[in-house]
Amino acid sequence: MDRKQAKELLPIIQAFAEGKIIQSRRINGMWIDLEMKTALNIISLIDQPQKYRIKPEPKYRPFNDAEECWQEMQKHQPFGWIKASHGYFNIIGIMDDRINFGTKENWLDYEYMFKMYKFIDGTPFGIKEE
Structure with a gap:
């Protein structure tokens, strides 16, 4: 060699x-x-x-819209829960360009959520690309 x-x-x-x-x-x-x-x-x-x-x-990307987010969320248990380094959170609202959890003023876009949060099972908070 x-x-x-x-x-x-x-x-x-x-x-x-x-x-x-x-x-x-x-x-x-x-x-x-x-x-x-x-x-x-x-x-x-x-x-x-x-x-x-x-x-x-596997490669992941942020969600494109609320429907894509909703479909992927249904694959992860417990449903609607995400995690970050600073705690666990329950999603209370989904729109085509952002997510809400915690309080009604706490809306964050999909790109930020993808970078900072994961589903409870540890997979990225986004969609797996094939």
């Missing part, structure tokens, strides 16, 4: 050490999660690095 190969493989090895999921590309081009409890096949990784990757994290 030369230094260039080591630089290419280091992120995968680091991710494995951190407990992230490593994927392998099959003959049909599909990526599958490797079931690695304790070992990573270093020989295969060195011989065919193009067949391995760190599983991509």
Whole structure:
């Protein structure tokens, strides 16, 4: 292994050490999660690095409107509750461009809510992009 190969493989090895999921590309081009409890096949990784990757994290974006927000909220329990570093809050109003919780004057736009809040289950307060 030369230094260039080591630089290419280091992120995968680091991710494995951190407990992230490593994927392998099959003959049909599909990526599958490797079931690695304790070992990573270093020989295969060195011989065919193009067949391995760190599983991509899902991407999220802010809601576009009230309907999209409402549909996504129904997938998370307890319904209507969100969290931030400073506490837990119950949503009491949804409009096409903002959310209300707490008091009637506390309206915040979807972009801000996406950056600062999460659903109670820990997923971002937004919509998952496919």
